[in-house]
Structures are given as C-alpha cells and as structure tokens.
Amino acid sequence: MTRFPHDEFAKGFLESLLSPFGKVQTSFKIGSEVREVDIYFQPNPQVESDLALGLLGKLAKNSLIFEPFRNPVKTQQIRFCMGKLYDLHADLFRESKRNKQPEPKDSELPCLWILTPTLSEAILDGYGAKLAPEFTPAGVYLVNPSYKFGIVVIHQLQKTPETLWFRLLGKGNVQSEAIVEVAKLPENHPCRQNALDWLGNLKVILESREVLEPEERDLMMQLSPLYLEKIRAAESLGRQEGQCELLLRLLNRRVGSLSPEMQDQVKALTLARLEELGEALLDFTSLTDLETWLNQLH
Amino acid sequence: MTRFPHDEFAKGFLESLLSPFGKVQTSFKIGSEVREVDIYFQPNPQVESDLALGLLGKLAKNSLIFEPFRNPVKTQQIRFCMGKLYDLHADLFRESKRNKQPEPKDSELPCLWILTPTLSEAILDGYGAKLAPEFTPAGVYLVNPSYKFGIVVIHQLQKTPETLWFRLLGKGNVQSEAIVEVAKLPENHPCRQNALDWLGNLKVILESREVLEPEERDLMMQLSPLYLEKIRAAESLGRQEGQCELLLRLLNRRVGSLSPEMQDQVKALTLARLEELGEALLDFTSLTDLETWLNQLH
Numbered sequence: 278m279t280r281f282p283h284d285e286f287a288k289g290f291l292e293s294l295l296s297p298f299g300k301v302q303t304s305f306k307i308g309s310e311v312r313e314v315d316i317y318f319q320p321n322p323q324v325e326s327d328l329a330l331g332l333l334g335k336l337a338k339n340s341l342i343f344e345p346f347r348n349p350v351k352t353q354q355i356r357f358c359m360g361k362l363y364d365l366h367a368d369l370f371r372e373s374k375r376n377k378q379p380e381p382k383d384s385e386l387p388c389l390w391i392l393t394p395t396l397s398e399a400i401l402d403g404y405g406a407k408l409a410p411e412f413t414p415a416g417v418y419l420v421n422p423s424y425k426f427g428i429v430v431i432h433q434l435q436k437t438p439e440t441l442w443f444r445l446l447g448k449g450n451v452q453s454e455a456i457v458e459v460a461k462l463p464e465n466h467p468c469r470q471n472a473l474d475w476l477g478n479l480k481v482i483l484e485s486r487e488v489l490e491p492e493e494r495d496l497m498m499q500l501s502p503l504y505l506e507k508i509r510a511a512e513s514l515g516r517q518e519g520q521c522e523l524l525l526r527l528l529n530r531r532v533g534s535l536s537p538e539m540q541d542q543v544k545a546l547t548l549a550r551l552e553e554l555g556e557a558l559l560d561f562t563s564l565t566d567l568e569t570w571l572n573q574l575h
Numbered sequence: 576m577t578r579f580p581h582d583e584f585a586k587g588f589l590e591s592l593l594s595p596f597g598k599v600q601t602s603f604k605i606g607s608e609v610r611e612v613d614i615y616f617q618p619n620p621q622v623e624s625d626l627a628l629g630l631l632g633k634l635a636k637n638s639l640i641f642e643p644f645r646n647p648v649k650t651q652q653i654r655f656c657m658g659k660l661y662d663l664h665a666d667l668f669r670e671s672k673r674n675k676q677p678e679p680k681d682s683e684l685p686c687l688w689i690l691t692p693t694l695s696e697a698i699l700d701g702y703g704a705k706l707a708p709e710f711t712p713a714g715v716y717l718v719n720p721s722y723k724f725g726i727v728v729i730h731q732l733q734k735t736p737e738t739l740w741f742r743l744l745g746k747g748n749v750q751s752e753a754i755v756e757v758a759k760l761p762e763n764h765p766c767r768q769n770a771l772d773w774l775g776n777l778k779v780i781l782e783s784r785e786v787l788e789p790e791e792r793d794l795m796m797q798l799s800p801l802y803l804e805k806i807r808a809a810e811s812l813g814r815q816e817g818q819c820e821l822l823l824r825l826l827n828r829r830v831g832s833l834s835p836e837m838q839d840q841v842k843a844l845t846l847a848r849l850e851e852l853g854e855a856l857l858d859f860t861s862l863t864d865l866e867t868w869l870n871q872l873h
Contacts, residue, residue, distance in 0.1 A: 282777055282784070284613070284643065285777075285780070286744075286776065287643035288643070290743070290744070290769065290770065291614050293772070294631060295614075295616050295628075295631070295635055298619060298624045298635060299617050299618040299622070299635070300619070301616050304612075305614075305615040305640075306609050307609075307611075307662050307666055310666075310669075311604050313602045313605070314600075314602075315586055316586055316590060316603075317599070317600045318600075319597050319598045320596055321597040321598070324596050324597070326596045327595070337593055337596060337597070345585035345586070347581040352721055353668065353684075356664055356721070356723075357665050359657065359658075360658050360661030360662045360665060362658075363654040363655060363661070364605050364608075366654055368605055371608075383651070386651075402719075403720055405719035420719075421701060421719075422701055423650055423653070423654070423698070423702045442588075442589075442592060445588070446588070468592060471588070471591045471592060475588040475591060476584075479580055479581070479584040482580040482583070482584075483580055486580070
C-alpha cells in the first residue's frame with residue numbers, strides 16, 4: 278500500500294463506492310494459462326521478401342502474427358487473438374527491460390492478422406474495420422492503427438496471382454480454384470514445390486481420418502492427382518539417383534577410382550544418358566575411356 | 576497434427592513460405608505471467624445504482640473493469656489493459672464451459688474503462704476514440720463497440736456533481752477542486768464519508784513517505800483540514816460514547832438495573848442532554864425518577 282498510494286486510493290475509493298451495488302474485486306488475478314500464437318514472424322531486415330509471395334510478402338514486411346481460421350471467425354475469437362497479441366507485446370517490453378535495451382517502438386511491435394474465409398459486415402463494423410486497398414483491391418481490412426491488427430477475408434480476395442497463397446487457405450470452391458492455379462504454376466516457380474508438399478501432407482492426413490465432411494472429401498479428390506504428381510516425381514528422382522549410384526560403383530570396379538569432378542559429371546547426367554553410359558561402360562578398360570565418353574557429350 | 580489438419584496445413588504452409596525471409600515460430604507460447612485487473616465490478620441486478628454516484632453509477636450499470644492511471648496513459652499501456660480484459664473474457668468463456676452453462680453474450684462481458692488525467696488527441700485518434708456525450712458532455716470517449724472499452728479523460732470532465740468521484744482521481748488543481756467540493760457536500764451525503772475516509776487514508780500514507788513530489792505536498796496540505804475534521808468527528812463520537820457508558824454505570828448503581836428500552840433511550844440522548852442527566856442523577860433515588868426525567872424530555 279505504501280508504494281503506490283495514489284493507485285491504492287483510486288482502487289480503495291472506487292471499491293467503497295461500488296460495493297453496495299454489486300461484486301467488486303480489486304487486484305483481481307487473471308490468465309496464468311499458457312496460450313499459443315499460431316504463427317509469429319519477425320522479418321530479417323537483410324532479406325528482401327520475394328515478389329512471388331505477393332500479398333503475403335507485403336504483410337510480412339513487418340513483424341506479425343497470423344491466426345488462420347478454417348471457419349468464419351467469431352467476434353469473441355477476434356478479441357482472444359488480440360489478447361494474445363497484447364500479451365506478446367507485454368512480453369517484448371519485459372524482455373527489453375530485462376536486457377536493458379530501449380523500449381520497442383510502436384512500429385516495431387508485431388501486428389495481428391486474422392485470416393478468415395468469410396466475415397459478416399456486422400462483425401467488421403463492430404471493430405471499425407475498413408477496406409485497405411493499399412494492400413490489395415479487396416478482402417484486406419484494417420482497423421484504427423493503434424490496435425495493430427487487420428483481417429484478411431479470404432473469399433473476398435480477387436483471383437490474382439498476388440492473393441494465391443491466402444486463397445489456398447480458403448474453403449470449398451475458393452480453395453479448389455487456388456489448388457488448380459498452383460498446379461498450373463511453372464515448375465520452377467519458387468513456391469510451387471512448397472505448396473504441393475503441404476497439400477500432399479494435408480491429403481495424407483485427411484486420408485487417415487475416419488470421418489470427413491463432404492467438402493473435405495471433394496478436397497481430397499482434388500488433391501489426389503497433385504499428390505500423384507508429387508509421388509511420380511519422387512519416384513522418378515529416386516530411380517535416377519539409384520541408377521547413378523549403381524553406375525558409379527560399376528565404374529569404380531571397372532576403371533578404378535573416379536576423381537570427384539568425374540563423379541559430379543556422372544551425377545549430372547540425365548536418365549537417358551545414364552542408361553547409355555551403363556551400356557558403354559561394359560566396353561571400358563581404363564579411366565581414359567570414361568573421359569573420352571564424357572567429353573564426346575559436349 | 577491429425578486433429579486439426581487444416582490448421583496444421585495453414586501453419587506449416589505459411590511457415591514454409593515465410594522462413595526464407597525471417598524468423599518464423601509456430602505454436603509460439605506466451606503469457607504464463609499472472610496479471611492483475613485493478614478493479615473488476617459485476618453489478619447486482621437486484622440493486623439500482625445510486626444517483627449519488629453520478630457518472631460512476633452510469634458506467635457501473637454493466638460489468639466492467641477500471642484501470643486508473645495517475646499519469647497520462649501511454650498507448651502501449653492501453654493495449655496491455657485490453658490484453659487483460661480479453662484474457663478475462665477468455666476466462667469467463669472457459670468458466671461457462673466448465674460449468675456447462677451457455678456462452679456469455681457479448682453484452683454480458685465486462686468493458687474496460689481506462690481512467691487517465693489527460694490524453695493526447697493523437698492517442699485517442701490512434702484508437703478511433705470518439706466523445707460519448709450519452710454519458711456526460713465531455714471527457715468520456717468510446718471506441719468501436721466490439722473492443723468493449725472506453726476512456727475517461729478526467730481533466731476534461733465538466734465540473735458538475737455528476738463527475739465529482741472521477742475528478743477526485745485526477746491530479747493537481749482538478750483533484751484539489753474536487754476535494755473542496757467533497758468537503759462542502761452536506762454531512763448526510765451518502766458518499767461523503769467514504770471519500771473523506773479514503774482521502775484521510777491517502778494523507779496518512781503520503782505523510783509516511785520520505786520523498787514527496789511538490790504536487791503531493793500540496794495535496795497533503797489540502798488534505799490536512801479534512802483529515803482534522805475526521806479526527807475531531809471521531810473524538811467527539813468517542814467522547815459521547817464514553818459519557819453515555821459512564822452514566823449508564825452510575826444509573827445502575829444508583830437506581831438499579833435499567834430495562835433494555837431505558838438503556839436505548841439514554842443512548843439516544845445528545846451530548847448536552849447526557850450532561851444534564853449526569854447532574855440530575857445525583858438526586859435520583861429510584862428508577863421512577865429516571866423515568867420521570869426521560870418523559871419530561873418529550
């Protein structure tokens with residue numbers, strides 16, 4: 278009581294005034310529960326985010342947490358997420374104090390991004406959320422800046438490559454169409470493999486479940502050919518590696534130890550070339566034969 | 576991983592996309608720290624709040640938490656308080672689930688009221704806080720309803736009896752003037768004694784501190800006469816009780832055991848009457864003398 282007399286005055290006085298009219302609890306303890314933030318991202322200032330990330334890259338210019346919802350977020354769930362965000366802020370302030378560093382600036386504190394398939398106007402209005410076309414023409418909402426949170430309404434996003442990664446987190450048709458777009462991406466697109474891996478992962482998990490919603494059944498059906506593509510690619514990679522390994526062993530037996538450079542040259546061969554080399558090596562008698570064979574490829 | 580495949584898909588996929596560009600942590604744990612809400616009030620629906628509470632009574636029609644600040648609240652402190660509010664909401668949801676009761680409605684969840692002496696326009700704007708004249712003409716701000724919080728900027732409140740209890744929690748002149756107003760309230764005002772007690776309390780604590788801010792020194796000076804008033808009132812009450820006690824003992828000795836009714840009659844006498852009775856009892860010889868004396872008062 279002696280440390281903060283004004284605080285104690287305020288608490289005690291308000292308590293005395295209010296107690297005839299209800300239950301008053303001062304210094305009421307809350308929240309020893311450990312909670313989890315789904316995704317906490319802190320950008321590396323040395324690395325420019327990739328254009329291929331589109332809208333995701335724009336959001337990820339700043340420290341953030343993502344809370345993705347499979348079903349439309351409820352108004353109290355938004356507050357629970359805000360609670361976690363502000364507790365994280367408090368942690369960051371405590372940490373800077375512990376490490377005797379300056380307090381984090383407002384702009385350095387993470388933002389909360391809620392990802393929801395759909396959301397009613399009423400809930401958006403309740404938080405004063407307004408369209409933020411500075412990010413993308415539709416589907417991204419911001420509230421007053423000091424709350425440090427925004428909402429991505431996935432099914433409102435325009436169907437552009439920029440929004441693809443978020444639409445992949447949508448439901449039903451929105452997700453289906455996004456999966457088709459991912460499948461059509463050029464093979465060398467930096468995010469395509471990631472997406473296919475995770476979609477494959479999702480398929481395997483859904484497969485293992487006994488009960489599936491009709492929507493999930495459709496999703497599974499759609500994921501199957503993509504998954505098969507991944508499986509075939511994996512098989513084909515495995516086949517090539519297996520042949521290459523066997524060839525190197527035979528060559529070592531037949532013509533002696535290969536230099537690391539020669540090994541690399543062999544490893545770089547296509548499947549067709551490997552098969553050719555397999556036939557040719559039966560006639561080799563020395564390392565020079567292998568060298569000659571490799572050189573004639575150029 | 577098998578329980579929430581879509582959640583895990585969203586987390587894993589976003590993590591894989593973002594990890595080249597910074598630090599990604601999924602299922603990041605936060606906030607095992609126990610925190611305190613300054614004042615948590617739940618109204619008793621059976622009791623109508625007193626008009627004498629003014630603005631305080633208007634706010635206290637609903638469940639609320641108060642977070643009073645002695646110095647102007649900072650923008651991150653507002654978020655910390657919101658974090659506590661939303662964690663309290665989460666506790667209430669868990670509690671209703673545990674007790675197999677229906678989920679609390681939005682309107683039943685407590686609001687946060689931040690009490691601050693002053694606040695910059697910039698901070699108010701940052702939260703989209705707008706004047707709420709439905710409570711009082713100035714000094715009360717509300718934000719979009721789903722956040723469930725408001726701000727009382729104490730030094731902006733009009734100097735009316737309605738706002739007195741909040742102004743007493745202000746600083747400097749605002750608090751001084753409120754103290755003067757409290758002193759001038761009629762003796763029988765339902766909240767006057769409460770306020771004087773708590774102000775007396777504050778004075779005693781400030782007195783015990785070695786270092787006082789100049790403003791606190793002024794406050795002390797101002798509290799002194801009020802405190803003296805309380806002390807004198809206490810002395811006077813004590814004196815009356817002491818005399819009454821002694822008189823009852825003497826009467827018992829002189830005229831025999833008094834009935835409970837007669838004792839009550841004596842106890843209800845004013846100080847002046849008690850003194851008269853003290854002189855009269857020297858001539859009493861029986862209980863009838865006392866009865867006659869008491870009857871002649873009417």
